[in-house]
Amino acid sequence: MMEQYRADIWQFYQYKKSSGELSLNLKHPTAAKLRNECLLLFRKGLDKSDYRMLRSFLERPDKEEIYESSIRRFDPDKFKPLNNFLKKGTNTDEKNIELLAWLIDFRPRPFSNYRLTHSYSTDVGQEATVAEKRLDRKEVILEYPSGVKLFVDAYDFSLIAQLVRL
Structure with a gap:
């Protein structure tokens, strides 16, 4: 971690x-x-x-x-x-x-x-999941061609990188 x-x-x-x-x-x-x-x-x-x-x-x-x-x-x-x-x-x-x-x-x-706000799966095949517990975060909106919108903490670069690859 x-x-x-x-x-x-x-x-x-x-x-x-x-x-x-x-x-x-x-x-x-x-x-x-x-x-x-x-x-x-x-x-x-x-x-x-x-x-x-x-x-x-x-x-x-x-x-x-x-x-x-x-x-x-x-x-x-x-x-x-x-x-x-x-x-x-x-x-x-x-x-x-x-x-x-x-x-x-x-x-x-x-x-x-950081450890309290991020919980990562122990399975190798599963993606990281983020449990946000902060109110002062900045969010980025990722919109896929299908119209699906995801709101992601701007500071969570690893998750954003994984989502962009999808």
């Missing part, structure tokens, strides 16, 4: 990049630019789960507060695995995937929320 989450985040990043929705820091990433993007988003505010994710990424103890200076002084080399993932598609740790999900505003995040 984590691999599907990783793939969906990667596809969402590529979509936002090709549609021009990313900041320059993310469109042409470097380790330092990724750190700067974290700082910019931190200034805008975080929800509780994003705060926990950032604290974990910055390797801060659970009870310790995060300040702008914590991000500014954080070693940019720690962003290199994420930078390599974005540029070369190399494998990377879960903490880097969670950071990317936050940086590009992928929903649902973190993985624990």
